[in-house]
Amino acid sequence: MNDMHGIIFAYSSDQRMKELTEHRTVSSIPFGARYRVIDFVLSSMVNAGISDIGVIMHENYQSLLDHLGPGKDWDLDRKRGGLRILPPFGLTTTGGRNTSYRGRMEALGSVLSYIKQSVRQKYIVMADGDIIANIDLEAVLEKHLTSGADITAVYSKNLGEDPAESTYFKFDGDGMVCDVVTSPDEPQGNSSLGVYLISKSLLLELIADCVSHSLFSFDRDVLQKRHGELKIAGYEQTGFAVRMQSTVSYFRQSMKLLEKGVRSDLFIPERPIKTKVRDEASTYYAPGSKAVNCIAADGCYIDGEIKNCVLFRGVRIGKGAKVSNSILMQDTVVEDGVTLDYVVTDKDVVIKEGRTLVGYESYPITISKGSIV
């Protein structure tokens, strides 16, 4: 048991995720055959012994609520603490604004009473809900304590994503942050994963200061402005780490799961990624079916050919169908004789018999939830 509390920012519904965030936030996008994006940061917290976690939402959160439920699947269904959903109702500080939070500090300001009253731990791990990584938060805490920092930021050297949406750190000789760059034109090396460890008391001070100065961004208004006065340490996440920023990156990063090294970075037996249990039967491969370089969840029925694919739970591939380089989400039905290449189907999509859909690596065709082609 340690002294950390978790807060997850799950309010983002990034426009660039297009069809995938039509009905959900980025953190509830299905990822990796059987997970939602939020499972990775949530499980990282639970695996570090964090038992109290608040999830901040703003809009479009029906799907996320449905996924999280009472938190039972992450062992967060507790009498004291456990999972706390923090929707935007009862906002006092943002006075009825109906657009999403403009930044983490604004989001924190709106759940101030929760932080004051319900956080019984000394430290808070704040994390964005759009990260795919298995982070050892116990090691982050250890680094925080040994370095004597005020804030410890988790960063990665090879996030490889859109610099316009990223924050980068430069470190001095003592390993403390000496410069913070936000939204540059070119990638700058150590990019922030959006995971920060901070004490409750310092966070409360910072929130009070930001709210009273109408500041809302943690990266710009806290890290960038105050790195001179605050001691900000870095913790390098060496394994696989990405942020969900666009459909193209969604596609590319999903396909990386076909690499063994990436899977062993994410799926560590001692720190398993937990998700909602759906009680599906196993996946059945029919005689005459063929699967090459694919990952698949349970409950699929495969009668055709699949190559370089990610199959979510309950997908059906009909006889004679040929599906390659595609991501098929939960309960997608691919009827007999269909050909798919570079296609992403959302939940409950049906591709009728004999159809052919071909996208391209840099522009995979994305089919919205429940569509019938």
Next chain:
Amino acid sequence: MSIYRKKDCVAMVLAGGQGSRLYVLTSKVAKPAVPFGGKYRIIDFALSNCTNSNIDTVGVLTQYQPHELNAYIGSGQPWDLDRLDGGVHVLPPYMTGKSGEWYKGTANAIYQNINFIDQYDPDYVLILGGDHIYKMNYSRMIDQHRRTGADATIAVIEVEWEEASRFGIMSVDAEGQITEFAEKPKEPKSNLASMGIYVFSWQKLKEYLIEDEADSTSSNDFGGDIIPKMLSNGEKMMAYKFEGYWKDVGTINSLWDANMDMLASNSSLNIFDDNWKIYSRNPTAPPHYVGENAEISHSIVTEGCEIYGTVENSVLFDSVTVGEGAIVRYSTIMPRVTIKPGAVIEYAIVAEDAIIGENAHIGADPKDTDPDEWGISVIASSVKVGTGAVVKPQQMADADVPAAKKTAVRA
């Protein structure tokens, strides 16, 4: 008088049997806890049938090697049996005053738990075995029991006449009332076999249990004592005819058979049915991976598996690794087994955490074997089979098998 709400029916699952005919597979666990069908344990079928039949109060009677079974059942949450009122309860034998004893027989096990059942003041008690593979809506059987005003209702299934002498056989009249019961008769008069599933009117059963306990000559068994006694006393006993898949998995061969049956698309055991899900405690494992050169045919694969070799007509449990060039045919591979490259496994059951070395050969195809020498090969849990080692048909390896000598032919 009771702090609990009255229940219509309480189910009691007899899960204390050792399952000695499963040999090395039950040396450390009770038979109901033996893995089955890729994701399940045998008891999942009885528990899922209960929850799907809207029975929310279940007692599980344990006795032999109960730890794994107890831990598996836990709070009952996977079967939706973690209830404020009722739910699943594990019931081991216990001490009363200065005495206390093991469960002597199936009837005695229920007798010792009369107080547990009385807490819920049920009208009916459903008695089940924890060791059969089937999907059954018990509420229909209870409805029939209620409608016919029976004292006991026994589920029966038609079996092949030549098989009938292996079962408890019921003779029934035109109304379905049981007229005669014969345990394993040499010359069966009927082909309706008892499935070991009983509904009793609780007050009536209680009388018989108390009477049976007082009889020192009784073996305290439902099939051997209670049922014949009720029948000879002229109680109203009805048969409830069940149609569908039902299999006792009490032997190595029947366990292997049932796993193979599950794959067959024409078997009535449809585990993919969304309206009658079989629930289980799920491992936390990532999606399975199928490699560049893998071949999978007529098989089921589940989470955590990594398949690089060939898998045909087989049932794989979670987190099984099949190495490059390895072949798995007509086999059941239990959780976390590692099959090294080049190994061949056919017509076998490999238990949890076993490691099969490179180019080892387990089992054989019946086509290539003398029928007298053929049988399912079994590797017990955590056994290591060395490089190039051979495990013959019928052989049961419950200790590590050394690697073949260097003169052995390498593939």
